[in-house]
Every structure is written in C-alpha cells, then in structure tokens.
Amino acid sequence: MIRYALLGAVGAVLFILLFAMPHEKFSLKGKIFASLFVILLIFFAGFFERSNDSEAAFRRDLLLKFEQGGNIRCDKFIINSKTFNYEYGTASFVAKDKNHGGDEGLAGVSVDIQSCEARSEK
Known part of the structure; x- marks a missing residue:
C-alpha cells in the first residue's frame, strides 16, 4: 500500500515541478503532453505493482501448502x-x-x- 502512496507522491512532485517551469522554457501544450505521459506512466506502474503483488501472494500460498x-x-x-x-x-x-x-x-x-x-x- 505504501508503494501506491509513493507513486502518487512522486507524480504530485513531478506535476508541481512541471507547472512551476516558466512558459518560455516549456509551452502549455508541452506541459499538458508531459502531464498525460506522467499520468500514464504512474497508471502502468500501479498496474504492474498490483499484478506483481497478486503473483507473489499466489506463490506464497502455494509454498505454504507445500511446506505444510x-x-x-x-x-x-x-x-x-x-x-x-x-x-x-x-x-x-x-x-x-x-x-x-x-x-x-x-x-x-x-x-x-x-x-x-x-x-x-x-
């Protein structure tokens, strides 16, 4: 659960840094595009973590049955x-x-x- 909170915090920091940049260096269109990219990146990272967690739980359950x-x-x-x-x-x-x-x-x-x-x- 902490990993998901960490992903959200990293995303929030990236958004703050992205929109704190002046428009002369990074246009509004570029910021929007980068924001969408960061959102997709965080979404896929969360999806990967969830599937990884379920696979680990599956293995733990099998090993517990085996060891018992x-x-x-x-x-x-x-x-x-x-x-x-x-x-x-x-x-x-x-x-x-x-x-x-x-x-x-x-x-x-x-x-x-x-x-x-x-x-x-x-």
Whole structure:
C-alpha cells in the first residue's frame, strides 16, 4: 500500500515541478503532453505493482501448502514435500533423488511454480 502512496507522491512532485517551469522554457501544450505521459506512466506502474503483488501472494500460498505437507497439482505432476524440494533461486520444484526419499521415476524432473494451479490436491 505504501508503494501506491509513493507513486502518487512522486507524480504530485513531478506535476508541481512541471507547472512551476516558466512558459518560455516549456509551452502549455508541452506541459499538458508531459502531464498525460506522467499520468500514464504512474497508471502502468500501479498496474504492474498490483499484478506483481497478486503473483507473489499466489506463490506464497502455494509454498505454504507445500511446506505444510500438502499436495499441489503442477502440470501433470502432484507435488509434495516427500518427493520434491523447492528451489528458491529458480522458483521451481525439483524431484528428490532416490537416496533422499524420492521416486526413481521422477529423477531429474524440475517443475516451474508458474505451472502450478491454485487448488491443491488431497
């Protein structure tokens, strides 16, 4: 929420600076055009932040289910903490090898978290 307030404050400062400039240096048409550009820029930045927030919440929910031992459907696999590890660097689930309790048929399988569904499997 603070990020949205910060975007608004930056926009307000830009408008104040823009309209404080004398007309000789920057015409009224130029100021209006620049104002529209700043409004669009702030709108798209806010839209990006909102979609980024929802994606982060989706990942947090999936990881919470995974870490609590629940099953998650990803592509054609059912992911759980008994047969998969989560790799934070690549944001993917990697199958455990046979020596660590994994299934031999899943050896080398890596599943991106973005391929997972919001609903969990029982």
